[in-house]
Amino acid sequence: MYFNSIDFAVFLPIVFVLYWFVLKKVKAQNALLVISSYVFYGWWDWRFLFLLFFSTLLDFYSGTRIYSVRNRNARKLWLWISIAINLGFLAFFKYYNFFIDSLVDAGLNIRESTLQFILPVGISFYTFHGLSYVIDIYYDRIKPEYNFVTYSLFVSFFPLLVAGPIERATHLLPQLKTERKFDYAQSVNGLRQILWGLFKKMVIADNCATYANMIFNNSDHYTGSTLLLGAVFFAFQIYGDFSGYSDIALGTARLFGVELLRNFAFPYFSRDIGEFWRRWHISLSSWFRDYVYVPLGGSKGGTWLKIRNVFIIFLLSGFWHGANWTFVIWGALNAFYYLPLLLRNTNRVHLDVVAEGRLLPSIRELLVMASTFGITILAWIFFRSDSVGSAIDYTMRMVGGMLHLQTFTDAYRFIVANVRPAILLLLLLFFAIEWLGRGSAYAIENLGLSWTRPTRWAFYYAIIFIVIGYSGQKHGFIYFQF
Amino acid sequence: MKNFIKDLLIFLGILFAFILIGTLMPATPRATTSHMFGKLKMDSLLRNVPSPRLILLGGSNLSLTINSKLLKDSLNLNPINTAISWNIGFVYMFENTLRHVKPGDVIVASLEYNQFSDKAMYGGHDLVRTIFDVAPSDFYYLRPQQYVNMIPHIPAYAISKFKPGEYLFERDPLEIYDRNAINEFGDNSKHWTLPGRTLRAEPALPLYYDRLAFDLLKEFETSIRAKGATLLITFPALQQQCFEAGKAAIKAIEKEIADHDFIVMGYPERYVMPDTLMFDTPYHLIKQGVDLRTELLIEDIRTALHLTGPTAGRYSDGK
Numbered sequence: 036m037y038f039n040s041i042d043f044a045v046f047l048p049i050v051f052v053l054y055w056f057v058l059k060k061v062k063a064q065n066a067l068l069v070i071s072s073y074v075f076y077g078w079w080d081w082r083f084l085f086l087l088f089f090s091t092l093l094d095f096y097s098g099t100r101i102y103s104v105r106n107r108n109a110r111k112l113w114l115w116i117s118i119a120i121n122l123g124f125l126a127f128f129k130y131y132n133f134f135i136d137s138l139v140d141a142g143l144n145i146r147e148s149t150l151q152f153i154l155p156v157g158i159s160f161y162t163f164h165g166l167s168y169v170i171d172i173y174y175d176r177i178k179p180e181y182n183f184v185t186y187s188l189f190v191s192f193f194p195l196l197v198a199g200p201i202e203r204a205t206h207l208l209p210q211l212k213t214e215r216k217f218d219y220a221q222s223v224n225g226l227r228q229i230l231w232g233l234f235k236k237m238v239i240a241d242n243c244a245t246y247a248n249m250i251f252n253n254s255d256h257y258t259g260s261t262l263l264l265g266a267v268f269f270a271f272q273i274y275g276d277f278s279g280y281s282d283i284a285l286g287t288a289r290l291f292g293v294e295l296l297r298n299f300a301f302p303y304f305s306r307d308i309g310e311f312w313r314r315w316h317i318s319l320s321s322w323f324r325d326y327v328y329v330p331l332g333g334s335k336g337g338t339w340l341k342i343r344n345v346f347i348i349f350l351l352s353g354f355w356h357g358a359n360w361t362f363v364i365w366g367a368l369n370a371f372y373y374l375p376l377l378l379r380n381t382n383r384v385h386l387d388v389v390a391e392g393r394l395l396p397s398i399r400e401l402l403v404m405a406s407t408f409g410i411t412i413l414a415w416i417f418f419r420s421d422s423v424g425s426a427i428d429y430t431m432r433m434v435g436g437m438l439h440l441q442t443f444t445d446a447y448r449f450i451v452a453n454v455r456p457a458i459l460l461l462l463l464l465f466f467a468i469e470w471l472g473r474g475s476a477y478a479i480e481n482l483g484l485s486w487t488r489p490t491r492w493a494f495y496y497a498i499i500f501i502v503i504g505y506s507g508q509k510h511g512f513i514y515f516q517f
Numbered sequence: 518m519k520n521f522i523k524d525l526l527i528f529l530g531i532l533f534a535f536i537l538i539g540t541l542m543p544a545t546p547r548a549t550t551s552h553m554f555g556k557l558k559m560d561s562l563l564r565n566v567p568s569p570r571l572i573l574l575g576g577s578n579l580s581l582t583i584n585s586k587l588l589k590d591s592l593n594l595n596p597i598n599t600a601i602s603w604n605i606g607f608v609y610m611f612e613n614t615l616r617h618v619k620p621g622d623v624i625v626a627s628l629e630y631n632q633f634s635d636k637a638m639y640g641g642h643d644l645v646r647t648i649f650d651v652a653p654s655d656f657y658y659l660r661p662q663q664y665v666n667m668i669p670h671i672p673a674y675a676i677s678k679f680k681p682g683e684y685l686f687e688r689d690p691l692e693i694y695d696r697n698a699i700n701e702f703g704d705n706s707k708h709w710t711l712p713g714r715t716l717r718a719e720p721a722l723p724l725y726y727d728r729l730a731f732d733l734l735k736e737f738e739t740s741i742r743a744k745g746a747t748l749l750i751t752f753p754a755l756q757q758q759c760f761e762a763g764k765a766a767i768k769a770i771e772k773e774i775a776d777h778d779f780i781v782m783g784y785p786e787r788y789v790m791p792d793t794l795m796f797d798t799p800y801h802l803i804k805q806g807v808d809l810r811t812e813l814l815i816e817d818i819r820t821a822l823h824l825t826g827p828t829a830g831r832y833s834d835g836k
Contacts, residue, residue: 217518
């Protein structure tokens with residue numbers, strides 16, 4: 036079930052009413068949310084439910100075993116059983132076809148004897164949920180959850196089930212075990228975040244997707260500046276798509292009295308790539324930091340160890356996104372971007388909000404933000420392309436074409452011929468609102484809170500009208516495939 | 518909690534009122550110039566064109582890919598191209614056409630493969646525009662599933678009435694999807710001067726089809742026969758890449774059509790078009806493709822009419 040579907044618009048109020056009006060006790064509410072989550076997930080394909088259930092059962096049992104056995108080797112054995120089975124399933128469903136294709140590309144004639152599998156939606160997300168749980172128990176950061184319903188809810192809570200945020204047991208489980216009380220302000224805040232998420236997804240991402248697809252799918256027809264424009268459109272598409280999804284997820288969870296981890300913090304206003312990665316897909320970046328980077332030694336060892344660790348997490352992050360070399364190269368590019376910061380020990384310079392307390396950034400801030408955005412979209416070309424070859428071709432043609440300054444008029448012509456003026460205006464409006472709200476949890480978190488109710492409602496109606504009237508052609512959420 | 522629910526209901530009530538007002542407002546100036554209003558011309562053709570008639574039924578794959586003048590000259594039939602958009606759904610297309618069918622009419626249906634996917638034959642946003650803007654009286658004759666299919670598209674339709682662009686920019690800049698682009702036979706011909714471009718196979722064809730679609734198609738064939746007319750099924754012209762991408766589903770659809778014992782002309786591969794003959798979507802051909810597709814259709818109609826049913830041989834010698 037997609038967040039931006041009629042099905043979900045019917046599903047959510049039903050669950051909400053049952054949750055707050057019919058069921059008053061935590062256990063009953065949790066059971067309802069588990070059932071609802073399975074309905075939500077099974078809406079795609081009921082067969083996926085078995086895998087979700089098995090994954091839940093495995094980590095639930097492993098967690099209790101790791102905690103209960105005293106012998107250190109036995110604990111380690113249970114941890115590795117859990118990790119191996121979880122990653123085994125992930126590898127099987129997500130990377131099997133990739134490995135077979137790679138072997139075929141390498142010249143092995145094995146195609147006839149292989150099978151093709153459908154990738155279960157969100158498998159990377161709930162696998163990482165489960166892994167963090169058993170690893171945290173192993174390192175004595177948490178105690179296991181003995182209530183299977185509560186644990187099931189931790190894994191399958193429908194707002195975060197298919198595309199995160201990737202939650203931690205230490206953060207989410209305590210909320211699921213305590214009584215939730217309805218809070219008017221919290222619920223209104225949730226609805227506002229859902230509204231903004233829908234705007235980002237349906238207006239910004241879906242419209243940009245149309246233009247980005249137009250350029251990427253017919254890149255042979257376009258010159259350098261138009262190809263650059265295509266990459267910029269994709270940058271907006273993926274941001275609107277994934278951060279919009281995260282906003283809807285966080286807002287929806289808030290309607291049920293649950294606060295999820297923040298996943299985006301205005302990443303395109305970053306002043307270097309280190310800041311970008313603290314603001315983009317935060318729950319995944321921090322997952323890799325805590326469960327891979329730090330155990331590998333983090334940045335405590337020598338220079339080569341640090342470089343190795345950085346490459347490992349960025350390459351893993353790329354590979355996590357998908358079974359394609361394009362994602363691996365995307366990860367590698369980001370590692371290369373990050374290295375100078377790491378080696379100069381300047382990767383944690385920008386921990387504040389850019390131009391905090393000021394309306395406009397300084398020229399220097401503007402330039403560093405633009406250059407960070409520039410190298411980011413260069414990496415996005417690999418993320419978006421079907422193959423490494425087409426990404427390299429796209430990049431070469433883009434850079435080569437840009438050297439001929441006269442091609443800059445081509446991008447302008449593309450905009451005039453294809454981009455609706457209303458969409459351009461909405462992109463500018465979106466950019467302005469995001470900039471003005473960059474100090475908040477999401478752009479409109481505090482916007483209009485001091486206005487009178489009619490003005491505030493008029494603002495909501497305006498956003499709803501824009502979402503309905505100017506949404507682009509419907510595209511699925513990009514991160515559902517991961 | 519009660520306050521929250523109360524406020525939410527008031528908020529949604531006002532929103533609903535806006536949508537209702539928008540829905541009931543007359544069609545915008547821009548909407549009245551769109552090709553959806555071509556339906557009025559097609560209905561007039563269905564009423565007034567004399568026999569012997571060849572009625573073409575489908576979506577934009579027919580509207581934008583047929584040269585009816587060639588059909589007329591080659592088959593000595595009077596063509597009426599009723600096609601506008603696949604998104605109207607073939608249920609509405611057939612029911613609208615059935616009102617005007619005369620004995621001896623030959624109806625050629627060329628349905629986009631998308632129409633066989635989940636409930637798509639009952640229509641979508643273009644059915645909403647047809648019903649509310651062009652033919653409001655048809656609202657009362659729809660099937661329950663058509664109402665269901667329309668519901669998700671009504672808010673966007675209603676909100677469109679409040680969009681400034683609908684009043685400021687009255688025409689599609691290229692005037693391809695414009696009511697004036699439709700010629701005297703019902704073909705959309707404004708794009709015939711456009712150059713071709715290779716498109717990527719997007720959007721991909723759906724992987725699944727709905728068996729109900731074939732039963733409905735059979736139901737319409739029975740009604741057409743009862744009126745003394747003949748239904749011939751053919752396959753849409755489709756870009757090579759797109760065909761390859763959706764081949765499994767297309768072949769499954771072809772098999773279902775064969776299993777339901779229709780009079781079928783040709784096969785899907787016959788209408789696969791080179792990638793260079795499209796101008797905006799994998800179903801929309803430039804003039805070179807239009808003529809190619811029409812020639813193929815002429816051959817198939819000749820063969821089919823020579824071989825089948827009460828009208829067998831009637832038009833095969835061109836008389």
